[in-house]
Amino acid sequence: MADIQTKIRTKTQGDVTDVLVLVDHPMETGQRPDPKDKDKKVPAHYIQKLTFSVNGKEVVSSDLGPAVSKDPLVGIKLKGAKPGDKIQVNWSDNTGKSGSGEATVG
Amino acid sequence: MTHLPRRLFLKNTLATAVLLGAGSAGLFRPGWALAAEWPKDAFSAKKLDEAINALFGSSQTSPSAAIKLKVPTQAENSAQVQIQVMADMPNVEAIAVFVEKNPSPLVAQATFAGAEGYFSARMKMAQTSDVVAVVKAGGKLYSARQNVKVTAGGCGG
Numbered sequence: 001m002a003d004i005q006t007k008i009r010t011k012t013q014g015d016v017t018d019v020l021v022l023v024d025h026p027m028e029t030g031q032r033p034d035p036k037d038k039d040k041k042v043p044a045h046y047i048q049k050l051t052f053s054v055n056g057k058e059v060v061s062s063d064l065g066p067a068v069s070k071d072p073l074v075g076i077k078l079k080g081a082k083p084g085d086k087i088q089v090n091w092s093d094n095t096g097k098s099g100s101g102e103a104t105v106g
Numbered sequence: 107m108t109h110l111p112r113r114l115f116l117k118n119t120l121a122t123a124v125l126l127g128a129g130s131a132g133l134f135r136p137g138w139a140l141a142a143e144w145p146k147d148a149f150s151a152k153k154l155d156e157a158i159n160a161l162f163g164s165s166q167t168s169p170s171a172a173i174k175l176k177v178p179t180q181a182e183n184s185a186q187v188q189i190q191v192m193a194d195m196p197n198v199e200a201i202a203v204f205v206e207k208n209p210s211p212l213v214a215q216a217t218f219a220g221a222e223g224y225f226s227a228r229m230k231m232a233q234t235s236d237v238v239a240v241v242k243a244g245g246k247l248y249s250a251r252q253n254v255k256v257t258a259g260g261c262g263g
Contacts, residue, residue, distance in 0.1 A: 029230070049143070058219060060218055060225075062214055062216035062217070063144050063149070064214045065149045065213055065214060066149075067214075067229050067231075068213060069187075069227075069229055069230055070186075072227060072228065073228055075224070076216070076221050076226075078220075078221050079221075
């Protein structure tokens, strides 16, 4: 999905690397009334799976629920990541959409 | 005698339809199984204990000071509450975040294989509630909790 952006930022301090991911996603809970039609609700649309890989090896696999905020910003920490290591993030939502982003440890 | 072929035909088409139905159900199953990896029961549980139980298979957690839960004590915007969980212990397998009084308490969970025991995100809160972090390390469950006050209207209180 080209229309949903996945941004990754890394910051290394000592031997710990912070990885922050921002996905441009609505994260609809399915509980909010439709602003145009009060009897209807905005259908649920949220990310369910978000995985982090380093050089192709999965290190963190997270399951998100509708309670995660709009445009989720998820952070993890890696130990001993070297400059040049490739970090890849993949996500998929409840409607079957998916996206990914890549970054290199700086 | 002329009816027989028709009956046979009907019977056969019905059988084919049934087979096709079963076939397509079978075809759908892999996709369904993939989606089921996402712990639906845990996310739809309405009570904190049920959610922890559905996720980890047990709701017995022991409080631990090694888990650092960083959340604001007072949230100005209940739709964007920053949370950070740091588990300062070896062999962290999973971290889960719950908001006790949300309609569905489970917010997110992460399993680790080679990363530090750290997870941060932003979450929505329905009302003032305890935020609970459950950490699975070395096969045991540990927890930490903190109350977060949600102020409607943004004027403190």
